[in-house]
Structure formats: structure tokens, C-alpha cells
Amino acid sequence: MATIYDVAKKAGVSPKTVSRVINGNRHVREETKNKVLEAIRLLDYYPHAIAKSLKQKTTNNVGYVVPYGSDFVFRDPGQLEQLKGAHNVLTGEDYNLILSVPNSGREALFEVNRLLKHREVDGLILYAMEGVETLAKDFEEKGLSYVSLGKCYPEQEYNFVEIDAPSGGYLATKYLLSLGHRWIGFITEPARFLAPDKQSMIAGCLKAYAEAGLEFPHHLVLEGDYTVNFAEQAAGWFLSKDPGPTAIFCASDPMAWGLMRGLRKEGLTPGVEIDLMAGDDLPFSRAIEPDLSAVNSRLHELGAEAAEMLLVILRKKREIGTRAKLPGRYLRSELVIRGTTTGHAAKREAAGLRR
Amino acid sequence: MATIYDVAKKAGVSPKTVSRVINGNRHVREETKNKVLEAIRLLDYYPHAIAKSLKQKTTNNVGYVVPYGSDFVFRDPGQLEQLKGAHNVLTGEDYNLILSVPNSGREALFEVNRLLKHREVDGLILYAMEGVETLAKDFEEKGLSYVSLGKCYPEQEYNFVEIDAPSGGYLATKYLLSLGHRWIGFITEPARFLAPDKQSMIAGCLKAYAEAGLEFPHHLVLEGDYTVNFAEQAAGWFLSKDPGPTAIFCASDPMAWGLMRGLRKEGLTPGVEIDLMAGDDLPFSRAIEPDLSAVNSRLHELGAEAAEMLLVILRKKREIGTRAKLPGRYLRSELVIRGTTTGHAAKREAAGLRR
């Protein structure tokens, strides 16, 4: 395939002039430019991206590292929303996204080194994981760029974007309480998905109960694992409790799907005998279970925002030469009320009727 | 960051020797090797992937181009299974996968050029799309490597892997007929997803009917669009037909989910009043609708197989220097019988009972 020299020779100019034309430099006579363009067309010439990279010390690749393994990442719609958000932004700016899905935090650290230190990528979007604290300092020193999805260590102030889980828990709980529910069940995030000091949604749930002057039903809290099947089983667990819940809030949409199925199997219709609120509000959810009331976690925006931040950092680095630090951002959830939170179950309960 | 020269200097050897050590060449004295290793460790040295690429004319990146846009690709579990299959294989051999999701075939051709001709990738996995015929010849000429998911043009004999859709249709239909069904409804693949001469699953369905000596119910065929919502609506359409179906086979799992919901809304329980067979058997489906009988399209294998083929092609190119052609492969579906194909509806029909 043709090189810049072939083009130069054919057009009767120097490689530098060809380079100027390619990169839109205005200091080229129109006539010369046309000769070059014609030669490029004739030779079906495309600049060699690698050679350009070597010279310019940038690859136009960004790595995206999620340490939960390919089985999980490719099959969890919530993960994919984040990924999609980042992918959209990145490709919009002509960056390629290189997805790496190691099976553990340990392997992830290895991947991070592979991608960044070998300079296969200009920067990294990475899930919060233990050990990144050490990395962060290393990156700092070496001028490597990254943004994390979630805080990696308690004191991290820069270069992260995170969902404000407690605020989601607060909103959901407050709303359910306002419908008259007294006994709300909770399926939380798996503890292993929480960054070191990140607060669980439960913090917000507790707050809402406290504000309402009610005692929090600790016996109705279950740690989830983000899977549909787990949540389906959970339905029975909740119903075995006394007092049992008149409403359940769970930390992710897939868990809400499972819970819905579990409840139906037990003969309970969400929105009628029991209320249900989900934790993501994924587009996919609206197809599967269109009626689901939810806290919108804005996962797509989360990924997009991380990518935007990284692009700013990369741009600054290119222009000013130094690595920028962007203050961490929190995304607040919003309430989306649909058909599974009617308060009917709460009214029954108030009327002294128990299932 | 340190270069190979820094390491060489620190170890008191030449860059070439360092290169030998890095690449596992045996012609290095143990003592020298240790000196080099120590220097590498001290300097936290990692070889510059880009520089290596330039010299070796390989990038260790593979492109994956799907011309249906990001909204579709990231939210269709079937697409993601294929992608996951390819990603697993590729990363297992230390290749990076660069995902490109242009909005149309037209844009896809542009992407293909961007990735391949600029040498950002060593090879490409691409969805069958119109216009690839021209590309294929261009690739041939320029020695560029690709494998297509589906045949790109009727006479294509090499470098593709494709699901044998008619065989899936045949299996499903034959099985349903064996249960005693006479009137089977069909939701097909969207025509725009079919490669130029690719046969629809319907070809197989026709064959099964013909073998059974029955007339094919053309009035019960509906072209789908692969979405949940479409299929939900389709339930009503089927029930408005006369004679209506006692079983429905649809070309994808997401459509089966929608159809299930639609049928339930109409008061029909799949497996009881009407039989239902899905067209993918996705892992995700087993969580959402665990009971669904299906034709297993082996989408994960499809992606994996495409990646394997591409790796073989790339290996041959490296070793023999010439671009290999691999004969195209067809993947046959398999029947997975679960709870939604019981034949009850067919027996009722035979007994003269109609809904």
C-alpha cells in the first residue's frame, strides 16, 4: 500500500507538503494542493495511523476496564448502558474504545498496565476497584490519564464520576413512605460492587425513615447479587417475614424483573397486592416490564460523563502538556413513577387487612 | 517513560540484546539476561506497543463492525452474544477488539476503510452488508484480512460464518407439526437483516410442511423487527386470523418475550392454550423467561467462530505471507424443548375445540 513518499513522488512535491495537505494546513498553494489530492486519490492512499501515532505519541484509543468478567459485563444491561454511553462519546470524537473485561480486580491491574504503560491507549476509563489507589499515584507520576467509574479510594477528589446511591435510596423510600407504606423491603447492591468507602443506597433509605420518624425495618434488608434469579428467590424470603413488606425497593432493574416474577408466582400482582420499585430504569426494562416504577440511575449518562471527562483531560494534556485534574462528579437519580407503585397495598395494611 | 535505550544503557548492553531478552530469545547468556531484567524492573520499563507495531506491521487490534447503530447493538442480547463470543476468543489471543457501530451500511463502508486502510487493525469481523462485495475484491487486492458474519454476496465461498436459518425453521416447524399442530404462526427475521441471497428461516418451515404433506399457512406469516414491543403487538394480529395459530415460532428471543406478554394479555398461557417456540435460546432468556422452548442459534459460537477464522487468517498471513481463504462455515441450530411446547393446544384443536 502506498506511503506518503509515493504520493510525494507522484505529485512531484516533498513528503512534508503532502503532510501539510493531509492535515489541512493552509500554507499550501491551491495548485500544489490539487496535485497532491489527485495523487492521493490515484494511489488510494491512507496515512498510516501507527506511524502517525509513534510520532505524535497519541493513539486515539481509550481503554475501558471492568473487572467483573465477560460473562457478567456482556449480559448485564446496566453495564452495557454505561459502556454504550462511553462508546458514543468516544467514537463521536474519533477515539476507539478498547474493552477489557478481566475476571478480577487483580487481573484488572494487570490489564491497566498492559494498556497504559505499553501505550496502547491514551487514557483509561476504569471501574472503581481496590488497588487503584496505588495505581493512581503511579499514573500521577508518569502522567497517565484516567477517569474512574466510582471512587477508588475514600479521599479521591478528582477524576471520578459516581452515582449517588444514597440519594436514590432516599428518593425511593421517601416516595414509598408517602404512599403510606410502613414496612418496605430492600434488596441492596452486592457489597463487592461497592467501592471502598462508597455508601450503599441503604444510607438514604435510613434517612428517609428517620425523617418520617419511623423505625427502620432492618429485618427486611437483603443483599442482592444483581441477578434476575436471585431476586426471584427473594420473593419467598420477603413473604416469610413478619411483618412482611407492603412494598419492595431493589437496587437494579434485572433484580426487579426477577422479583416481579417471584411475586407473581406467589400470587401477588405488583401494584395491587404489593408495590415495587426498581433501581435503574433501563431502556431495556421498558420493553421487558413496561410498568415498572423506578429510580433512574442514569447509567448511560454515567458512562458518557466519564468519557467526556477523559476527553477533557486528554485535550488539556495535548494543549498544556500537563495532566489535568477534574473534580469528581456525582449523578443524582430521579424518580420515575409508573404502575407498580400505587399504594394500594399500603391502604389495605392501614385498613387492618393482611394478605 | 523509559525506552529500550535507557534499559540498554543501565544494563550495559545494546538495545538489541534487550530486545532479545524481552522477546524470549534463547541466545542470551543467563547472566546478561538477569542484568537486563533487573534494569527493566528498576526503570519500570514497558515496550512501546506502537513502535513495535510500526516495525512489525501488525497492531494486534481487530475491528468488529456492525452497521445497525449503537442503540440497537448495545441493547440486543443476541448481538451481544455474538460480540461476546468474538471478544472472548480475540482477547484470549492477546488481540484487542475495536467495536464500531455505524448507523448504516453506507457508513459502515467508511468505517471499514478507516480501520483497515489506515492500518488501525490487522483484520476485520464484519456483518454482512451490501457493498461488501466491492470491498472484498479491494481487500483481496490489498491483502487485507476479514471474516464476515453472514455471506456478503451470493457467490461468496470463503471467509464467512453464517447461521443456517432454514435448518432452524425446519427443525422448529417439524417438531411443532409432530406435536399435532396444523396451524403454526411465524414471525420472521426483518428482511433488512438478511444478507443478499440469504434464505429466511421460512424456507425451512415450508420444507417441513411440504414433507408432512400439509399446506403452508401463508396467512400466518409476519415479518418481525427483532423488538420486544413489535412482537407483543403481534399477538393480537395472530388471534385475529382465521384459522388462528395453535403454535407460534418466532425468529428471536426478544420477540418471543414480547409475544409471551402479548399472549398472556389476551388471556392465553403459552404451553397451555397456545404453544410458543423462540429463535435464539440466549442465556439471558433463561433468566427472563426460563420456560421458553427454542431453537438454539448458537450466536456465541457464531462470534467465536468468526474470530477463530480471522485468527487463522492472520496467522497464515504472518507465517506464509499470503492471505488465506477459509471455506465459509454454516452453524446448524439445535432444538431445546422446555415448557412452552406441550402440544396441548394442538390436541384441543383436534378435539374440535377452538378458543
Place this chain on the structure above:
DNA sequence: TTGAAAGCGGTACCAC
């Protein structure tokens, strides 16, 4: 406005 030549960080042919 245009060109000559050095250099990015590796690899590898060919000597020793």
C-alpha cells in the same frame, strides 16, 4: 510556500 533531514522506539540483518 516548500524541502531536507532528524527522530519517535522498537526490530533485525549482518558482522564480529
Place this chain on the structure above:
DNA sequence: GTGGTACCGCTTTCAA
């Protein structure tokens, strides 16, 4: 077993 050096294809400083 080890090293000197040219070269991959592009960009860029500096001079013309």
C-alpha cells in the same frame, strides 16, 4: 552470544 545500524512511515524544526 552480542552490537552497530538501517529502517518502518510519518511529523516537524529550520532554512531556503
